[in-house]
Amino acid sequence: MTDVTKKRIVFIEPIGDPRFKQWVKSLEGVDQTIPDGFAFLGSFVRLNRKAELPVGTLLLFFGMEGSRKRQRPCVALKVVTDDGLETLYERDELDQAWALDVRDDIARIVAARRRPGPAAAGESAGSGAPTSLHQDAAPDPVGDLRRPAQRLVRADGDLRRPAQRLVRADGDLLAPADAGADGAAACTAWRRRRNAAWSDGTGDEDRQTHG
Numbered sequence: 618m619t620d621v622t623k624k625r626i627v628f629i630e631p632i633g634d635p636r637f638k639q640w641v642k643s644l645e646g647v648d649q650t651i652p653d654g655f656a657f658l659g660s661f662v663r664l665n666r667k668a669e670l671p672v673g674t675l676l677l678f679f680g681m682e683g684s685r686k687r688q689r690p691c692v693a694l695k696v697v698t699d700d701g702l703e704t705l706y707e708r709d710e711l712d713q714a715w716a717l718d719v720r721d722d723i724a725r726i727v728a729a730r731r732r733p734g735p736a737a738a739g740e741s742a743g744s745g746a747p748t749s750l751h752q753d754a755a756p757d758p759v760g761d762l763r764r765p766a767q768r769l770v771r772a773d774g775d776l777r778r779p780a781q782r783l784v785r786a787d788g789d790l791l792a793p794a795d796a797g798a799d800g801a802a803a804c805t806a807w808r809r810r811r812n813a814a815w816s817d818g819t820g821d822e823d824r825q826t827h828g
Contacts, residue, residue: 623672627702631664633680633691639664644675644694647724653716654679657723670697675705675727682709690715694723696730 631639646658657677662668670676678693691709695702705726711718 621671623699624669625672625697625699625701626667626669627697628667629662629664629676631680632678632693633682634688636685637681637688639680641679642677643670644677644723644727647720647727649720649724651716652714652720656716656720672697672699673730675730676702677723692719694726 629641631641633639641662641664642657642659643662644657644659648656648658650656659677662676674697676695676697678695680691681688682691683689689709690711690713691707692711692715693707694705696705706719706722708715708719
């Protein structure tokens with residue numbers, strides 16, 4: 618993987634015949650849905666000069682060899698190391714569809730270096746997704762550590778604790794909002810007073826409101 622805190626000065630020497638097309642790109646990913654050179658994502662690096670790059674940077678070299686009448690593409694993939702540039706992959710004598718010949722091979726190398734682990738080497742090169750630095754977030758290994766009482770959710774979506782839900786369907790509040798043992802006793806005494814008031818007629822207005 619790229620170590621952005623550690624850099625190395627390297628000389629960017631192109632490959633192929635200088636009479637023909639040559640370029641070097643700092644490779645950031647491979648889009649396997651694209652059949653030509655645009656499949657290789659990244660920015661171009663100036664040729665025939667020194668560059669200071671982070672250790673682990675991947676560089677894709679492209680050039681052409683042969684005569685003016687017959688030219689053949691060549692490709693090399695190199696990585697910046699503590700000791701300079703190391704060649705990871707190279708092909709020559711390619712045809713004009715060179716990108717299709719090397720794209721999937723280079724995608725596998727990028728995936729293996731950017732996503733270390735057992736799963737990286739076994740990824741399918743034909744998935745069609747760009748092999749870049751992006752990776753899905755891992756699930757929370759800790760999980761939900763809340764107490765069971767905090768996870769009680771009724772079917773109607775009421776998130777309050779049981780003592781906070783002592784309300785009848787008709788809106789009659791049966792207990793204080795956070796009732797405990799004392800609240801339950803107070804609730805019983807309150808209901809007795811209410812029933813007494815209804816029985817002697819003094820609670821008719823309240824009866825009409827609460828049923």
